[in-house]
Amino acid sequence: MNKILKFGSEFKEIEVGKIVVLGENAALRLDSGADISSFPLAYQTYGALNTEKSNAVLICHGLTADQYVVGQHPVTGKPGWWENMVGPGKPIDTAKYFVICPNVLGGCMGSFGPKETNLKTGQPYNLHFPVITIADMVRAQKLLVDYLGIPRLFSIIGASMGGMQALKWADLYPEMVVSAIPIAAAGRHTAQNIAFHEIGRQAIMADPDWCEGNYLDEKKYPAKGLAVARMTAHVTYLSEAKLARKFGRKLQGRENFTYGFEADFEIESYLRHQGASFVDRFDPNSYLYITRAMDYFDLAADNGGVLANSFARTKAAFCVICFTSDWLFPPSESKLLVHALNATAASVSYVEIATDKGHDAFLLDEPDFARTIAGFLKGVARKVKIS
């Protein structure tokens, strides 16, 4: 389905994939207390659902990704964000599993988000869009899974914010989750994480072209603020060691300093590029909403202050994966999850992948990581007898 969406300075007609309208008969009550109904959720599927409907894998995407797990992205023209992990014969094998990936509630690739038009006013929602939570994202996904007629999910897999969603699924709908793989995730957002998000939001809101959130109405675009937000986030996705190895103090196409404020260093040039290219594919208000959802995430607080309570009803097999050099979602946070799962005698594997690639390692070629996911899924498939 095509939608007219604005990214950067351009309006583009974009194929956002499949779209379902959810909550037509019953509104979805959000954590904020707001009710939403008849709202769109865009999603992609890969592979085929088996007759038993027992082979569905839900992939939950991270902060700035979307439903284009594999295949050419309609905005950037680039490959999907998880090509190395998903496909026929890949660790998440689409010859065997039916993979579903919805764009999150609050997102900007066709799902209900702040740039969608409010049919009552004919204007974009902008900041009138309700603040959403990770639980709200999961509730919307549940409606999608129901719509697809799938009673239980063979696995829910997600990294970073996607991992938060996988954890929240196990909390909200324990009977529907056969297995879950939270990767580089955590049971709550830490003060440092909130701090970096707040910097990003302040950078966007500092841009006068943000227009107090009404840039679509004003035909402006806070590109500079969004770029600074992205640059800030991007540094947190990489380890110091990776930055040192990849960039160090190398100069960008020059022998000497310019003694000015051009991008003398490769790392500066790289960051500027990351900021600039992000602006062309993401919505600034959506960035505010989704970072806020992550900030609010606190599984323990949702469950009487005890993290283990959130897993009390689970029957799922968990594989908790993290990366040694990830300082945004460090192994210590994953270990808290494992301790809580152990406290409820849940089935849990814990795998710490040794890498210097930082948080973004889940997007990169990490053979041990790929083998871990492939092996875990095969094990669960054998146990629950998926052909």
Added chain:
Amino acid sequence: MNKILKFGSEFKEIEVGKIVVLGENAALRLDSGADISSFPLAYQTYGALNTEKSNAVLICHGLTADQYVVGQHPVTGKPGWWENMVGPGKPIDTAKYFVICPNVLGGCMGSFGPKETNLKTGQPYNLHFPVITIADMVRAQKLLVDYLGIPRLFSIIGASMGGMQALKWADLYPEMVVSAIPIAAAGRHTAQNIAFHEIGRQAIMADPDWCEGNYLDEKKYPAKGLAVARMTAHVTYLSEAKLARKFGRKLQGRENFTYGFEADFEIESYLRHQGASFVDRFDPNSYLYITRAMDYFDLAADNGGVLANSFARTKAAFCVICFTSDWLFPPSESKLLVHALNATAASVSYVEIATDKGHDAFLLDEPDFARTIAGFLKGVARKVKIS
């Protein structure tokens, strides 16, 4: 001496302390190749120079500090930035030592910087100010020390960028340095450090009120951009553990989320305050110049690619101090300094202070840190027979 300086939205007449005009007879050639002459350097002194002129301690300040080491700050009205370390009976004992602290070249508290008026044009320099380096700051300090008639410095003490200056002193003027205490410093700025600086600069330059650097002429002020820059830097000064301990996920004066973009969390409120208060005391262009000086710093590159070469001529006693939880200038960087000093058979102590306070620990009450400095200075004083 009073100077009219602009901070935030206000012009204020400010007592910037003592000011000397340097380079009147011979211009100072900067690393960029530019020559500067008859330029002001503002400084404060504490204590008295002894008759032998052997008790002078040079304190080199960090990125956003200034000459107001102790005593009420003329802009903020707050105490000096190192009250706990400097004064009669304090570790840097002003009853015993003559402490000098100059505002760095490129700074904004009276020393020659981008907001100073170009006497040829009658306008502020803005981006016509030459890019300066850590070595240039040191060269200007050397002129000040000469002006004060001091042949050798009993100690040069500095943290963070101040530590870079202390190291560069030992490289450029080895015969003048009796001892040096580089604290939470490094022999070069890493890719991650440059990345965070570049984000800060981009935040400032993204603000339309920066006016391509000409905000003073345009009577504007890029307050929002500067605040975002400060927030970004501030997070890097604190450890994750300190943030978790001090703020965690505590809400700011409320019981529940507002489901909006107010500062729900204490960490958000704290960061916003850090940004806002910085704007009232610092010059945006000065921030660009001083961060650039740090980015360019690479002692090894200055010395044929071998860090140890920079210490080849030193006779100084070094005390290299770092903090376990400092991830901006981590102990690994201090150890590189110690290895290089050892490789030249220099006199060096290495002290790693166990603390969760991160980079900013040097500003805070850390008894082991204070004892280390007091003890080292006493030891050197005994050795060189300072009364």
